[in-house]
Amino acid sequence: MNVYSTICPGCNFGCGLYIRENGKPEVDFRKSSPANAGKLCRFGMSLSRLYAPVKSTVDGKETSLEEAAKEAARRISAGKGSAAFLSFGNTTCEELLAFQKVAESYLCTGANFEALPKDAYQTLSVGIPYSEIEAAKHIVLFIDPYEQYPLIVRRLLSARKKGAKITSVWWKDLPLADENIRPADVSKLQLTKDSLVIADFHPLSDIEQVKSVLSLAKNAGAKITFLxxxxxxxxxxxxxxxxxxxxxxxxxxxxxxxxxxxxxxxESDPSELIPAETLGKLTNLIIQTGQAVTAKANVVIAHEPLYRKKGTLVNNEGRAQALGGTGTGGLDALGIIAGTKFEFNSLHESVKKALGISAVDEFTIPGYDRPAYGAIQASSKPAEAKTALVSVYNPFMWYGLPDDNDFVEVNLNMVKALKLLKGGYIKIKSNGSSLEKRFKVSPVQDNVLLAGRKFGVEKGISTPVEVSR
Ligand code: SF4
Structure with missing residues (x-):
């Protein structure tokens, strides 16, 4: 009774696993899961930390879910016209449909669709099956698979075993790549109709970069998929x-x-993506969640964690997956806020209709339309800052979970130029802040510091910095 057959929320790869509630949630492998065949990355193995308990509160005082939701409704209605609704997609399709009804006036999913051509939305929204990645002849990576979407590494290795060539366009040489091209040298990239481009699309994506990879793939007749x-x-x-x-x-x-x-x-912690000084300007920050968040909210509406929810997730391939729980606390809270009752079954029918399926079956990928998009004008890339701290966003960073990688990766040229000492620190100055970090020597691009953790000085993915010993 206390074992849930569920999906890892660490990224949209859609890895299946079991969670056993044994005092705290414990993770078990689910070998039958089609996306990952039971394998999990470090984040998937850390879920008991992610699912730390959370309580409903109003101005710091503990209360019930109902009272917190009623108070949220009062504050939203008192500030009519000045309320915004944010969800990055950390929850079920059924809740997201209800959320859209609540959020009609100001919805933000983090996807900057407005700045992108409409005919590319479907390509950006739903990727291709992992089996097509394994069958590709030439794979081009605009991601670091090891750090960002770890379970894709197995698919890439399998493709390589079958003879695929792998090219990476990244700030660091990747061990599985046959060819490494730096992002600033992307004009050297040679794509053909046999190439498959793997990029990613998220709230911090550089829209010009997204347009640029769409355009590269389009011009070569190559396939493209976004993680x-x-x-x-x-x-x-x-x-x-x-x-x-x-x-x-x-x-x-x-x-x-x-x-x-x-x-x-x-189900979104804004402190991971919105600067603290901006959040500090809000009169009311209201968070509805099933897991602990770091943002200081005026109202917290706490309900069951994701693995105990009833509902549907859709992974990168477009595979519809049922969450193994029965909880509808999230829908109940949204109903209180909207002044209505959201029925799970009717929302579930709408979800199936939108996905074009008659039943949720994780072993069958629905046959999505994948219409071609038209030519895309990508503006020329601005010159990169002389020295930059590049944030390699990974599941630990998106969820604000501390990881043990409290260092930056730099190359030997930087170590020599700054006369850095083995076991010592590198000083990083940016935006009026200064910090000292340990460093690791890696085959990284000249003048780039790669970080898999946020240090508090970042402005987006690439932050100009000054460095010294
Ligand atoms: S790759 Fe890792 S973080 Fe992503 S879903 Fe799988 S186990 Fe979770």
Whole structure:
């Protein structure tokens, strides 16, 4: 009774696993899972830390889910016209459909669809089956598979075993790549119709970079697939791609301007993506969640964690997966906020209709339309800063879970130029802040520091910095 057959929320790869509640949640391997055949990465093995218990509170005082949801409803309605609704897709399709109804006035899923051509939405939203990756002849990576989407490494190794050539366009040489090209030298990349491009798409994506990879693939007639970071990013994007929505950058601007004063976040910790000084300008931060968050919220509506929920997730391949629980606390809370009752069964029917399926079956990938997109004009890339700290966003970073990688990766040229001492530190200055970090020598691009952890000075993916010993 206390074992849940569920999906890892660490990224949108869709790895199946069991969670056993034994005092705290314990992870077990689920070998029958089609996305990962039971294998899990370090993050998947850390889920008991992610699912730390959380309590409903209003202004710091513990209360019930109902009272917290009622108070949230009062505050949202008092600030009518100045409330925004944010969810990155960390929850079920059924909850996300209900959320869209609540959020009609100002919806943000983190996907900057507004800045992208509409005919590319489907390509951006739903990727290709992993079996097609294994069968590709030439794979081009615009990601670090080891750090960002670890379970894809097995698929890439399998493709390589079958003779695929792997090219990486990244700031560091990747051990599984036959050819390593630096992002600034992308013009050296040779694509053909046999190439398969793997990039990623998320709330911090550089839109010009997204357009650029779409355009490269289009011009060569190559396939392209986008990986995504949240448990149900694909479901969230598929369900909301025709909805009117704002980008994360627009939301930050509107909070800074004071036009948005109340922010309601569904299963999304805003402190990972919105600067603290911006969050500090809100009158009300309301978070509905099933796991502990780091943001200081005025109202926390706490319900069951994801693995105890009833509902559907959609992974990068478009595979619909049932969560193994029975909980509908999230829908109940959204119903209190909307002043209505959300029925699971009717939302589930709408989800199946939107995905074009008659039943949720994780062993069958629905036959999605994958229409070709038109020519895309990508603007030329601005010159890279002389020295930059590049954040390699990985599951630990998206969820604000501390990892043991409290260092930056630099190359030997930087170590020699700065006369860094073995076992010592590198000083990093940026945006008026200064910090000292341990360093690791890796085959990284000149003048780049790679980090798999946030240090508090970052401005997006690439942050200009000054470095010294
Ligand atoms: S690859 Fe992604 S989904 Fe799979 S175990 Fe790791 S974090 Fe979880």
């Amino acid at each position: 995504k970071p949240f448990a149900n990013s694909t479901g969230a994007y598929l369900l909301s791609k025709d909805a009117k929505q704002k980008s994360l950058a627009q939301l930050v601007e509107d909070i800074n301007k004071g036009t948005i004063k109340t922010l309601f976040c569904l």
